[in-house]
Amino acid sequence: MKKTNAARILDRLKIDYELKEYKVDLNDLSAIHVAKDVNMDIKTVFKTLVARSDKNDIIMACIPGDDELHLKKLAQVANFKKVEMIHLKELLPLTGYVRGGCSPLGAKKAYPVFIDETALKWPKIAISAGVRGEQILLAPQDLIKAVNATVADLIK
Numbered sequence: 001m002k003k004t005n006a007a008r009i010l011d012r013l014k015i016d017y018e019l020k021e022y023k024v025d026l027n028d029l030s031a032i033h034v035a036k037d038v039n040m041d042i043k044t045v046f047k048t049l050v051a052r053s054d055k056n057d058i059i060m061a062c063i064p065g066d067d068e069l070h071l072k073k074l075a076q077v078a079n080f081k082k083v084e085m086i087h088l089k090e091l092l093p094l095t096g097y098v099r100g101g102c103s104p105l106g107a108k109k110a111y112p113v114f115i116d117e118t119a120l121k122w123p124k125i126a127i128s129a130g131v132r133g134e135q136i137l138l139a140p141q142d143l144i145k146a147v148n149a150t151v152a153d154l155i156k
Helices: 005-014 029-037 069-077 089-097 117-121 139-149
Strands: 017-021 044-051 058-064 084-085 113-116 125-128 134-138 150-152
Touching: 005 134, 029 134, 044 069, 044 089, 044 125, 069 084, 069 150, 089 125, 113 117, 113 125, 113 139, 117 139, 125 139
Parallel strands: 058 113, 113 150
Antiparallel strands: 017 134, 044 058, 044 084, 125 134
């Protein structure tokens, strides 16, 4: 297992984490599939979504895998009038990541990261390691520190 940029960032910050591999199913890149495969509660497997504001700023939101992002709540917390999801074709050029492998750590630019407050209910959560087939398990407080995240209610 080759270390990803996300894992190297955590190493540099001396943050404890665990890497978990899972079988990639190109027909099902959902967090629900990942949670089943790594044998974790879906509420602890966080997906990273990328949005664009009305001012053309890019922001990232990490929410539980089976929840839906509330765009109005995200816009409010990020101090924008409106945000919308980016188009899938923009994901790789903006972040350096592909769908199913987008991590809040180690994107091309240090975009603002917003994490749903439910993350704090768990001793450990999982996020993408930056590639399909690998998750990083870490304490939510460590992720918040690593990406300087804002914690807020982001789900519907």
